[in-house]
Amino acid sequence: MIRSLKKLVYILLLGICFLNPADFRADIVYPARLELTETESGVFEVFFTLPVINGKVLKASPVLPETCENLSQPEISGSAYSKVLTWNIACKQEQIYGKQIGIEGLQGSQVEILLVINLLDGRSYNRKLSPAMAYFEVPYPPTSLELLTTGSLNGARALLLQPYFYLFLLSLIFFLGLSGNKKYYLALFLSIIAGYLLGSFELMKSPGWIFPVTSLFIAFLISLQASKSKLNSFSLLLILAPGLFLGNVLNLQEIEMVLTPGENLGYSVFFCLGIALGLFLAGILFYQLRNILIGYHIFEKILVPISILIGSLSLGLFIFEASLFWRTPSMLPQIPGVNLLFFLLLAIIGQARNLMTTGLSFAIFSTMGLILLMNGFSIPYAEIMLLALILISSIILLLKGTLPKQMLLLTIVLGSLLSGNILGAFANNNLSFPVGRSVGFLVFGLFLISILGSFRTNRPASGIFEKIISTALLGFGLILVIQLFSNEYFEGIASEYLSGSLPIPILSLVLIIAAVISWPRNRKIHRQMKLKSRKPVLSLSLVILAILLLPFHIGINNPWFEAKDLDQQGMKLIMENVLSNTYTAFNEEDEEKLFEELSRNVDTELLDNVYLDSRRRLNIGLREGAEVSVQEVELNSLGEPDLQTDKDVFEYPVQWTVTARVRHLKHIHYRKNSYTGTIALKSIDNKWKISKINLTSEDRKVIAASSL
Structure with a gap:
């Protein structure tokens, strides 16, 4: 197990190294700004802009350290709305640390000036100067001892100030103990550290409510299993997801110091050390309390009452925290429906004995799909392929009760890859911090897999649970197909027809013919031999593929089409299609393709x-x-x-x-x-x-x- 965790950590770190998020530039513009950028040791380029209000320029000037001298005269530029001065200064006698920089002449105005200082060592200071606070003293860099004490204390304090962390850890220690279950605490620590580091590099951004909800639900689940003495089947995945969410929450702690990239890395290491210290102190406290109860020989007697008490408290707090969603429905995470169906599918195909393998495989391959997307590679027709996997797997589960090994492997590997790619594209198109949101969605999917999988411990593969979920998957999957085609496919078919083209879905027709030919037939000899007819798994799978492949068609010229013969409704569709094609052409980055698309419609x-x-x-x-x-x-x-x-x-x-x-x-x-x-x-x-x-x-x- 330890080796598996190490391999997982190495793979995740390798993925992070290859992850190359898109480059964004800030767009916030202040009307008044003083910016000092160190171009070489002790030499700064000064950029000073002032607003023009009612045709008048604010009479304010920068106050720089006395040890700094001008290397050039200010160059004046600007527009009708601002005046800009740029020049160079040298502060070679002393470091700029400990010196005051400010603005004079702000008295009697309401203008705030943004002060930005960029140093060669990587520090960047951003302060707003106002008439009440017109000066800023550049602080000295922190020492190694300050980084150690501040980072470790902040890490321990941040962890110990999480109230739901205590309930979560109490349920683990009381009902799992330590001997033989150290892997759970190691997984918890590593997942917290991973969540914190992912948040530090903005590779994961999860909402604040998700750790309380997940930790409370798992505390309830642990208590429920403890009351029935079924803790031997407790999934390690149930520890990893809340740990990642907790680490992501801890990353929100603000740092008052301005650090270089190297110092920031050192601070993160010391912060992780503080997390380890906090986890150790809280764990020792609850473990000693458990030992005291064991020493008085009352622990076994009160185990069931304690599990009922902790479980009831966890469930009550879970309902309280979850009430956020029906009071504010917009707080629900927006995840594509096809991904939610895939999470559900993984929960039922991951047997109790390989749920851990299924979950970790999903985490690895979905992260690969996300990395591909963030590096500019979007898998073509990813949503259609994932829908095909879900629907075909649901049919096989419904008719046979279990997936063949080859189909199981294909569903987990290819489906996870597609899922990560779809989540990345969805977050990139609809949410800020697309990389972080995508990773948060993947962790949320891991949590759903582990939660749903834990409810089917020791269930047979062909139980009623699988049949109900498979039917639901099939139904919701078909709804998504109808929604997808009604929004895109049929409108596209109508547009092609009105443009003089006849769309013919060759692949779909071939698959329908193959489905009819391969449909199992209950012949007379079979009935006489009392043989049961085969279930039409292959034929139904071919029908599903035929439906999903309808968009893949060839277009031939319609010899009977005359553009002039269209009625008012037809011309309305033509107008909408031409306008849509004209405007969406501007989404093309390649100017040649843009003009080519425009020339088809203009x-x-x-x-x-x-x-x-x-x-x-x-x-x-x-x-x-x-x-x-x-x-x-x-x-x-x-x-x-x-x-x-x-x-x-x-x-x-x-x-x-x-x-x-x-x-x-x-x-x-x-x-x-x-x-x-x-x-x-x-x-x-x-x-x-x-x-x-x-x-x-x-x-x-x-x-x-x-x-x-």
Whole structure:
């Protein structure tokens, strides 16, 4: 077991080393700013900007240490809204530590000035200077002894200030003891350290409520099993997940000192030492209390009452903490439904004897899928492939009760890889801190697997539990398929048909024919021999694949299609499709592909104007470092076409809305641009393209993201 844990730690560390999160730039802009950046030892570049208010510049000036002298005269630049001064200074006589830097001339104003000091050793100071506090004294670097005492004390204090940690540890020590179960405490310590380090590098960000909820539920589960003397089957996975969440919570402790990267690493090591000290002290306290009760020969007598007491307390507190979700439903974690179904599938295919292997395999391969996504590789059709695995596995479980070894291996390995890739893409597109949120989702999935798996200890593989869950998986999976196709596939088919193409799903047709041929037949000789007919596992699997492969089709020209013969409803679909393709083309990073996509939907004479105008309107008002991408284009209304002299051109009064996601470093929000105007569609080579756009109104709205 120790070797397995070591291997797991090495693999996770290796994955973290290869993890290369996307580079984001800060977008927060202060109207007044004083920035000193050390370019070489003792030499600073000074950047000083002041706001222009009502045509007047704030009369304020920086106050630098007396030992600093100007190397160049200030260069003045700026705009109608700000005045910028840049110059170089030298402070070679003494270090800048212990010196005051500030602003004079702020009296009588309400302006706050951001002071930023960037040093060569990696320290960066950020302070806001105001009329009440116009100076900042640069502190001296901490010594090694200060790092040791501060880090270890903060680590122990942070751990011991978690009230639910005591209940969780008490249930472990009272009901598991120490002899023969040291692996649980080692796993708890390592998972806390891993959660803390993942949080330190912003590779995992979990909400604050998740540790109380998970720890209370597991304390209840331990107490429940202790009252029935079934602790020998307690899963180690139930320790790992809450430990990771606890370590992530401990990472939220603020550090008052400004540290270099090397000092920050040393502080983290000392903080982990403090965590170990706190865990040791709390563990010794509860272990001695347990020994006292054993010494008086009353422990065995009160074991059941204690388990009922701790279990009741844990369940009550769990219900109290979980009430957050029905009081504030938006606090529920937003996880793609296909991933939740996969977590549930892993819980039932992981037998009691290999649940640990299933959970750790999921953690490793899903992390690999996340690493691929964060390095720019999104697995094509990941959601469809994962749905196929879930549905086919559910059919096999429902009809046979267990998965063959090859199918089991494929489901765990490939499904986990796809799950991590999907979670990474989902978090990257919808949440801030995408890497951290994704890892938090993976840990949450690990917790669900361990919780659900623990309820099926010693159950037969073909029990009623598996049949109920398999049926539920199959039902919810089909609902996801219907939802996926209704939102994307059928609209795409309609658009292709209205563009003069006939979509033919060749693969699906072949699979349906194969399903019919392979369907088990109860022939007369079989009935005479009283042989049971085979269950149609293969045929149903082929049908599922045929449904999921409907999007893979070939398009042939429709010889009967005439673009001019479409009615008003058909032209509405054409207008929506052309507008959607035009705007979503701007999500392409490759300019050549962007123009190629635009040329399919916009007349050549209008192409340059549409490119420049749409790019400007999508990016107007955005700060530096913001990333914008079009999410949805909705056609609100399409009026009757005006009469045109050219029978191949129809001009429509149109109202449409473009929803774009704007992602900054610390948050994500959405912008809805609503437009009203006239759009002319022209039939070119039997295809409709935009030939003219006249805007009469434009309205912008900023909408906060539902989950941050």
